Amino acid sequence: MVPGFDPHNGRPEMYGNAYIETTPKTAGKSLTENEDPVKLAEFEARIAHGEKIEPQDWMPAEYRKQLIRMIEQHAHSEIIGALPEGTWITRAPGFRRKLALMAKVQDEVGHAQLLYSAAETLGKPREDMINDLISGKSKYSNVFNYPAETWADTAIIAWLIDAGAIINQVANSKGSYGPYCRALERICTEESFHLKYGHDNVVYLATGTQVQREMVQDALNRWWPPIMHFFGPSDKISVHTETLMKWKVKMASNDDMRQKFLDEYVPKIWDLGLTIPDPDLKKNEETGKWEYTEPDWEEFKRVINGDGPCNKERLAVRRKAEEKGAWVRRALIHDNEQYSIPLA
Amino acid sequence: MKSYDPRINRLNLPKEENKEKALTPQENWATFEVFHQKKRGEQHVHVGIVHAPDPDIALLFAKEQFGRRRVTANLWVVKSSEIHASDYDDQDIFSTTPEKTYREASDYYVMDRIRKYQQAHGIEDRKELKRKKP
Ligand SMILES: [Fe+2]
Ligand SMILES: [Fe+2]
Numbered sequence: 238m239v240p241g242f243d244p245h246n247g248r249p250e251m252y253g254n255a256y257i258e259t260t261p262k263t264a265g266k267s268l269t270e271n272e273d274p275v276k277l278a279e280f281e282a283r284i285a286h287g288e289k290i291e292p293q294d295w296m297p298a299e300y301r302k303q304l305i306r307m308i309e310q311h312a313h314s315e316i317i318g319a320l321p322e323g324t325w326i327t328r329a330p331g332f333r334r335k336l337a338l339m340a341k342v343q344d345e346v347g348h349a350q351l352l353y354s355a356a357e358t359l360g361k362p363r364e365d366m367i368n369d370l371i372s373g374k375s376k377y378s379n380v381f382n383y384p385a386e387t388w389a390d391t392a393i394i395a396w397l398i399d400a401g402a403i404i405n406q407v408a409n410s411k412g413s414y415g416p417y418c419r420a421l422e423r424i425c426t427e428e429s430f431h432l433k434y435g436h437d438n439v440v441y442l443a444t445g446t447q448v449q450r451e452m453v454q455d456a457l458n459r460w461w462p463p464i465m466h467f468f469g470p471s472d473k474i475s476v477h478t479e480t481l482m483k484w485k486v487k488m489a490s491n492d493d494m495r496q497k498f499l500d501e502y503v504p505k506i507w508d509l510g511l512t513i514p515d516p517d518l519k520k521n522e523e524t525g526k527w528e529y530t531e532p533d534w535e536e537f538k539r540v541i542n543g544d545g546p547c548n549k550e551r552l553a554v555r556r557k558a559e560e561k562g563a564w565v566r567r568a569l570i571h572d573n574e575q576y577s578i579p580l581a
Numbered sequence: 582m583k584s585y586d587p588r589i590n591r592l593n594l595p596k597e598e599n600k601e602k603a604l605t606p607q608e609n610w611a612t613f614e615v616f617h618q619k620k621r622g623e624q625h626v627h628v629g630i631v632h633a634p635d636p637d638i639a640l641l642f643a644k645e646q647f648g649r650r651r652v653t654a655n656l657w658v659v660k661s662s663e664i665h666a667s668d669y670d671d672q673d674i675f676s677t678t679p680e681k682t683y684r685e686a687s688d689y690y691v692m693d694r695i696r697k698y699q700q701a702h703g704i705e706d707r708k709e710l711k712r713k714k715p
Pocket of ligand 2: 345399402427431
């Protein structure tokens with residue numbers, strides 16, 4: 238860990254993983270300070286029994302807040318995640334790959350829709366979420382602040398970034414909030430196509446000509462640091478983290494998910510004779526854990542706070558899209574329309 | 582950095598950062614609950630929601646979002662505000678209490694009684710007869 242960098246003050250945001258930011262206001266405070274103890278006990282008993290919480294149920298204010306933030310960031314990651322790959326639709330090599338990439342990108346935007354809807358059931362309107370994304374108030378996964386330089390980058394993204402996303406999403410789909418679990422179930426089904434499609438593209442390049450092999454190796458070298466950043470810095474285990482785990486909002490530690498990813502995918506990368514740009518990466522057979530060079534968390538912090546190669550472009554593109562569509566949306570608004578929170 | 586996407590370079594995105602709100606409240610309209618029927622003869626099942634200004638556009642978005650990847654015979658959309666739901670707090674009204682076993686098929690067993698009566702009155706059991714006859 239970088240000395241002096243407390244990840245919980247640096248606002249690192251994960252793909253869809255909860256953590257409590259320790260600010261002077263929340264430090265040392267319980268997450269359930271003003272909650273009705275009887276209702277809280279019922280709520281926790283329900284979760285302990287493996288039952289799901291539905292939008293109409295009573296829930297602690299902090300549970301609602303954490304879920305909104307987590308699901309909303311997950312949605313933003315999907316919608317922004319469509320951009321680096323979308324870059325390559327017009328230049329995809331061959332018609333079949335072009336169709337497949339369009340389908341994948343459309344799926345990712347569909348995932349954002351499903352997730353915004355799940356967050357909406359908790360009381361935050363979709364317009365507010367999109368405004369918070371575009372103004373930079375709310376974050377999305379840091380990996381999407383890097384560019385897809387070549388076609389091989391899209392192959393690495395579709396294979397390995399989606400693999401990371403799947404590990405995260407499978408864990409979260411066993412959480413306690415009904416609408417989020419339902420959305421994730423559908424998302425996970427669709428992700429299996431993304432993973433296979435990405436792997437197919439990587440294998441094609443890795444088993445191709447010398448130029449193609451170099452291209453995919455270069456892309457892997459570029460993407461390895463963001464992939465290691467993907468699950469976020471080691472969690473500080475605090476009372477708050479424990480509460481989030483008891484409430485099944487946080488389903489696994491960042492390190493556990495990173496280990497699971499390395500376990501599943503490093504051997505598959507090596508199978509292709511590709512190298513990973515970390516000389517210290519190896520599995521410790523005694524502990525069963527992967528050892529690796531800590532990624533540069535200073536860079537992670539810098540990029541998440543706006544200073545990455547693509548942050549400005551990503552938000553500007555999103556804003557432009559909203560602005561261009563505004564006249565159509567506004568023309569279709571009915572006057573006395575009442576908004577009601579979606580049911581499920 | 583200059584974008585790798587030629588389409589983005591053609592957009593002439595503004596250089597300066599903009600913190601203004603892009604959307605006004607309710608610009609994304611109302612929500613419709615979507616029900617999906619996989620095959621003729623099956624039930625419509627609730628699958629999620631779409632935002633839309635009217636039912637026609639709701640059906641169009643529902644087709645994209647819920648009929649894009651799965652086999653679909655038919656879709657329904659209903660405005661979220663038009664749905665009347667029971668209260669989760671009253672969920673116990675649905676619990677089948679132990680004394681309601683008279684509603685369960687598994688609570689009815691008559692064979693012991695029949696056998697006993699047949700033995701007492703010399704009625705030969707139908708299944709036994711069938712086995713004896715070649
Ligand atoms: Fe996705
Ligand atoms: Fe995906």
